[in-house]
Amino acid sequence: MQDLLMDYLTQIISNISQAQSEVLKEKQLQYKISPNELRIIEIVGTSRKPKMMKDIAELMSMTKGGMTFLIDKLEKKGVVRRKQNDFDRRVLYIELTERGQKIFHDYNRNKYAILYKWVENMNSSTKKIITEEFHKALKMAENAF
Numbered sequence: 001m002q003d004l005l006m007d008y009l010t011q012i013i014s015n016i017s018q019a020q021s022e023v024l025k026e027k028q029l030q031y032k033i034s035p036n037e038l039r040i041i042e043i044v045g046t047s048r049k050p051k052m053m054k055d056i057a058e059l060m061s062m063t064k065g066g067m068t069f070l071i072d073k074l075e076k077k078g079v080v081r082r083k084q085n086d087f088d089r090r091v092l093y094i095e096l097t098e099r100g101q102k103i104f105h106d107y108n109r110n111k112y113a114i115l116y117k118w119v120e121n122m123n124s125s126t127k128k129i130i131t132e133e134f135h136k137a138l139k140m141a142e143n144a145f
Helices: 002-031 035-046 053-059 064-076 098-111 113-120 124-144
Strands: 080-084 092-096
Touching: 002 035, 002 098, 002 113, 035 053, 035 064, 035 080, 035 092, 035 098, 053 064, 053 092, 064 080, 092 098, 098 113
Parallel strands: none
Antiparallel strands: 080 092
């Protein structure tokens, strides 16, 4: 039984990963942006607080120069804008423009479509059990590293 469950989970993860890769390629073509540019949009879009360029560079394991180059490109495309800190003008935050927010929401909606379909078809007791078990698994994964 455990082997079968592991096989199912492995296949689910693989299928989701493949579907997300397809969405990534589609959105890159649609919006004419690179994988790194889309990753920046995702980082800034999912952040609950303003992101500094150096923080984004660290998350992506990039140099400040490389990050500046990508931010310049995204700014020219009207996707992000730089915003100075009110108290320290040396600190620059990156935020999504209206177009950047549209790309972010469109990408996420499509990226998670397969998961939404899966959850949509579950009854409430199954959703509750899976939510509880995934919560436990997430806690275990967080503590593993």
